[in-house]
Amino acid sequence: MLETYPLEKLTAPLLEWYSANARKLPWRDTKDPYKIWVSEIMLQQTRVEAVKAYFARFIKELPDVRALAECDEERLLKLWEGLGYYNRARNMQSAAKTVMQSYGGKLPADYEELLKLKGVGSYTAGAIASIAYNIPAPAVDGNVLRILMRVSEDDSDIAKQSVKALAEKRLLSVIPKKNAGMFTQAMMELGAIVCVPNGEPKCQECPWRPYCLAAAHGTFALLPVKGGKKPRTIEEKTVFLICDGKKVLLHQRPKKGLLAGMYEFPNEPGHLSTKEAAAYVERMELEPLRIEPMEEAKHIFSHKEWRMIGYLVHIAQLDDAYAKDIEGGYVFAEAKDSERKYAIPSAFAKYARYMDIQLGKMK
Numbered sequence: 001m002l003e004t005y006p007l008e009k010l011t012a013p014l015l016e017w018y019s020a021n022a023r024k025l026p027w028r029d030t031k032d033p034y035k036i037w038v039s040e041i042m043l044q045q046t047r048v049e050a051v052k053a054y055f056a057r058f059i060k061e062l063p064d065v066r067a068l069a070e071c072d073e074e075r076l077l078k079l080w081e082g083l084g085y086y087n088r089a090r091n092m093q094s095a096a097k098t099v100m101q102s103y104g105g106k107l108p109a110d111y112e113e114l115l116k117l118k119g120v121g122s123y124t125a126g127a128i129a130s131i132a133y134n135i136p137a138p139a140v141d142g143n144v145l146r147i148l149m150r151v152s153e154d155d156s157d158i159a160k161q162s163v164k165a166l167a168e169k170r171l172l173s174v175i176p177k178k179n180a181g182m183f184t185q186a187m188m189e190l191g192a193i194v195c196v197p198n199g200e201p202k203c204q205e206c207p208w209r210p211y212c213l214a215a216a217h218g219t220f221a222l223l224p225v226k227g228g229k230k231p232r233t234i235e236e237k238t239v240f241l242i243c244d245g246k247k248v249l250l251h252q253r254p255k256k257g258l259l260a261g262m263y264e265f266p267n268e269p270g271h272l273s274t275k276e277a278a279a280y281v282e283r284m285e286l287e288p289l290r291i292e293p294m295e296e297a298k299h300i301f302s303h304k305e306w307r308m309i310g311y312l313v314h315i316a317q318l319d320d321a322y323a324k325d326i327e328g329g330y331v332f333a334e335a336k337d338s339e340r341k342y343a344i345p346s347a348f349a350k351y352a353r354y355m356d357i358q359l360g361k362m363k
Contacts, residue, residue: 005152017207018186033132077343091119143191149224153213252329299347
């Protein structure tokens, strides 16, 4: 059990292994708390390899806290396009404004103060405090919980806050004061590349192999234990790519709620027939010349799943005044402009390709 397991014997082999095996990652070449913060937020729910390019672009465009705080929101969302969970970006900007107002433009070198920033939880605060400032502070996420539960053969439910709190308390007692940042990164790395979440762990490569109870008893596949999530809500949608050749109709979502403030292709609840799709376009006072079914698509959010069908609708050529007359946040945009200017969620990526729009890229 984690509560009684002697974690102190794991520190030395872990640091020795990390020194020899750590991957070279852009955010590991710096002690800049801003860059470490950006990388940690990006790495939530996103693979390391995917984050590299986004991180480089983001830091180039917004190199410091002031730049993030002052950035126009649409530009910020465009920079974030493709990473998903867009509230992470909004929370970062809100926190950046607080840092400018209350901390002189520099992230505080204090775990408790970091926790006060919007969007910064115990894991992120621990990561920034330890990696940037070498403050002994635990950074416990799913990767870290997994390796701790396995090495101690603890079948407690990691979805419970009490289990995470215990892990933080136990780690705090063994973090080396002179190597707090290295220890934090080593724990992350072990869970990411050796004691992996999917598939069989690479026990023969693990520095904890001689001490791991799950490896000794062959129980690694049963650990960690995580309580069941509520099933996702299924929503059916019909997506419309309404274009007059070069231009496509976009709609800005409400400022609050899912994908707040982002641009989408017009869509309706349910799966509409071709006849119903034509009627929908005509109600917008547009003249459909040709309607072509597009492929089905699916997008999974943390709490819901969209199951989509789509129609490519060719309409008569419009004059520039038309879009301005449509109520409700619509705009007719050149396809090339949508890549540069309008942040469109990756949920619509399959349909964007019909207009040669590449999401997640900044031209």
